[in-house]
Every structure is written in C-alpha cells, then in structure tokens.
Amino acid sequence: MTANRKHGAASAPLTDREGDVRELTAADFARQRPTTDFPELVKILQSHGKLGRPPLPEDQRKKRVTLHLDPDVLAALKAQGKGWQTRANAALRRALGL
Template identity: 85%
Template structure:
C-alpha cells in the first residue's frame, strides 16, 4: 500500500517531486498507524538491534588513533569534501608501499 494513502481514501502526497516533505497537517497525523500494525517490522527492529552495516571481523577493523597534522595538509584533505579520512588512509598506504 502507498504510504501516502489511508485505507481506501486518497490523500495529498507527503513529499513533492524533489522529495521534500511538506508541512504535516492534523489530518496527516490522524492517518498514521501504530507500530503494532506492522509486526514484521517490529520483529526486524527488535531482533537486529542497530541497523546498518554489520561489524567487520577484528582483523579487518580500523584502529582509532590521534594524529597531529599540519593545518595545510588537513585543509587540503578536507577541501575535497566528505571521506577525507579514507583518502588520508589511502595516501598513507601508497606512500608506505602497502
């Protein structure tokens, strides 16, 4: 069933064509259903705990360290955006021939 529909009744979509959520009305909240209406979802959430990627085996996990870097090096890494720590790790691997 479409998440934007009440059983048997049409409603205004909750999102626009860009995926932006509109301001919700009292009618929107009145149409919401309790979690108990979705027992399979409740079971998944209760049995799997945290959502997301499963943990890596110990040997493959990265180790947290504190590292002091020159400001210009850090600025250059961060200038490329998200993932700067992964890029720093890759650069160190290359530099060390690993």
C-alpha cells in the same frame, strides 16, 4: 501499491518537485501507523539495540587511531566537505595498493 492506497486513503505527496517538505496536516497524522504494524522491522531494530546500520563482524570493523597530519593535508581533506575521513582512508588504501 503505496501504503496509503493500500489503506484506502490517497494523500498529497509530502514533498514538492524541489524536495521541500510540506506542512503535515491532521489527515496525514491520522494515516500514520504504529511501529508494531511492522513486526519484521521491530525485530531488526530490537536485535541491534539501537538504530543505524547493523554492526560489522569484529575483524571487519575500523579501528580508532590517532594520526598526526600536516596542516595543509588536513585542510585539503576537510575542504572537500563531509566524509573527509572516509576519503582519507580510501586515499591511504590506494597508496598502499590495498
């Protein structure tokens, strides 16, 4: 059961088949609920002090380094789009047999 139905009011989907978001109406805003209606969520968010993923244990966190790469290597990584640093890390792990 969706949150809207649980509270008695069915609403039109916020997105269409192509994924475009429709304009929100006054009725949409009237159905919104405050964050305090979700105490378990508030507790999680407050425990981390900010939004996002929970922090990893210190021994599992990635370390910031300065690394000099050949221009063509860097261009090839960036040409693949967002996430190039993660892909570079994965390529290094494979090359090192990790």
